[in-house]
Amino acid sequence: xxxxxxxxxxxxxxxxxxxxxxxxxxxxxxxxxxxxxxxxxxxxxxxxxxxxxxxxxxxxxxxxxxxxxxxxxxxxxxxxxxxxxxxxxxxxxxxxxxxxxxxxxxxxxxxxxxxxxxxxxxxxxxxxxxxxxxxxxxxxxxxxxxxxxxxxxxxxxxxxxxxxxxxxxxxxxxxxxxxxxxxxxxxxxxxxxxxxxxxxxxxxxxxxxxxxxxxxxxxxxxxxxxxxxxxxxxxxxxxxxxxxxxxxxxxxxxxxxxxxxxxxxxxxxxxxxxxxxxxxxxxxxxxxxxxxxxxxxxxxxxxxxxxxxxxxxxxxxxxxxxxxxxxxxxxxxxxxxxxxxxxx
Numbered sequence: 006x007x008x009x010x011x012x013x014x015x016x017x018x019x020x021x022x023x024x025x026x027x028x029x030x031x032x033x034x035x036x037x038x039x040x041x042x043x044x045x046x047x048x049x050x051x052x053x054x055x056x057x058x059x060x061x062x063x064x065x066x067x068x069x070x071x072x073x074x075x076x077x078x079x080x081x082x083x084x085x086x087x088x089x090x091x092x093x094x095x096x097x098x099x100x101x102x103x104x105x106x107x108x109x110x111x112x113x114x115x116x117x118x119x120x121x122x123x124x125x126x127x128x129x130x131x132x133x134x135x136x137x138x139x140x141x142x143x144x145x146x147x148x149x150x151x152x153x154x155x156x157x158x159x160x161x162x163x164x165x166x167x168x169x170x171x172x173x174x175x176x177x178x179x180x181x182x183x184x185x186x187x188x189x190x191x192x193x194x195x196x197x198x199x200x201x202x203x204x205x206x207x208x209x210x211x212x213x214x215x216x217x218x219x220x221x222x223x224x225x226x227x228x229x230x231x232x233x234x235x236x237x238x239x240x241x242x243x244x245x246x247x248x249x250x251x252x253x254x255x256x257x258x259x260x261x262x263x264x265x266x267x268x269x270x271x272x273x274x275x276x277x278x279x280x281x282x283x284x285x286x287x288x289x290x291x292x293x294x295x296x297x298x299x300x301x302x303x304x305x306x307x308x309x310x311x312x313x314x315x316x317x318x319x320x321x322x323x324x325x326x327x328x329x330x331x332x333x334x335x336x337x338x339x340x341x342x343x344x345x346x347x348x349x
Contacts, residue, residue, distance in 0.1 A: 009063075009186075010064065010255075027181040028181070034181075046160070054149050054165070055149075055164050056149065058071055059157070060169045065278070066256075072153045074221075077123055079332075087147035088123070091153075092115075092131075093113050095116070098131075100136050101129050103120045115153060116129045126140055133152060167201055172205070201221050202214075204223065205222075205259040206266045231304055240314065241267075243312065247271065250294045251286075252275060255278040269294070282299065282303050289308040290310075293311040295313055297313045
């Protein structure tokens with residue numbers, strides 16, 4: 006994924022060679038959207054409001070950290086949220102309740118992290134409708150559903166769509182997959198409820214987007230030793246030494262940029278997104294920093310000086326005010342969106 010992000014950032018020979026496949030992908034995905042818009046394929050509503058946190062680009066936009074922030078914010082507002090996720094990288098099939106001791110190899114790294122960081126019900130399943138129905142049946146107290154990713158899973162109706170974009174990479178070269186990063190055309194951003202630009206390190210919000218967007222700053226927060234995840238400390242209290250920064254996320258440079266902004270000296274080592282870490286991947290005796298998404302896959306063989314860096318997620322106040330008003334409207338009126346077909 007790291008090399009693809011580099012290639013997708015510009016139009017090149019690579020783009021031209023893959024352009025026939027990109028045009029085919031765009032045509033097929035466009036026909037699918039049309040099928041839902043015309044009612045040839047049916048969308049299914051569930052009995053509670055649904056918020057989708059997704060994107061129109063492939064890999065590394067920062068959806069899961071925003072999902073975690075949103076779920077914790079909803080809890081602080083008095084709601085009882087639950088989360089559904091595809092469980093990418095997990096081996097299990099069907100709809101599975103993620104438990105505190107679930108393994109990333111079974112249910113996926115992102116659901117395990119969401120469960121760890123929020124302590125709310127999380128159900129994984131490739132069929133988002135089945136996952137939503139399963140969660141609500143098993144956890145009837147849930148009064149709002151958050152879908153981690155799933156913007157293109159039109160079969161599940163949603164009330165709020167939040168499209169997340171990485172400020173550093175933006176829309177890349179503007180081409181559809183596989184010649185570029187786009188899952189859907191850029192005009193799709195005109196149909197979502199809010200576009201959120203994730204700002205990490207020295208990056209700045211992009212001014213070249215076709216729609217107005219909100220800003221969310223991601224910065225390196227407290228850290229904890231993998232062998233003692235409940236004991237956190239400020240990042241600045243760690244020794245000023247040369248660290249090995251390891252990550253297997255969609256856009257590893259975002260993690261490295263945050264460490265640079267925090268003044269950390271490190272040697273970077275990037276793996277592919279959702280990499281299934283093995284003991285031989287990282288020196289057990291080394292001084293290692295990694296993201297929490299990586300850490301949930303390394304707990305059983307972590308070295309004594311391996312540390313997970315938490316993310317501090319700070320959306321701008323205007324976005325929080327808008328979200329608060331919108332969710333209250335949905336709950337108070339029980340009004341479900343009637344303009345769903347305009348989104349697809």
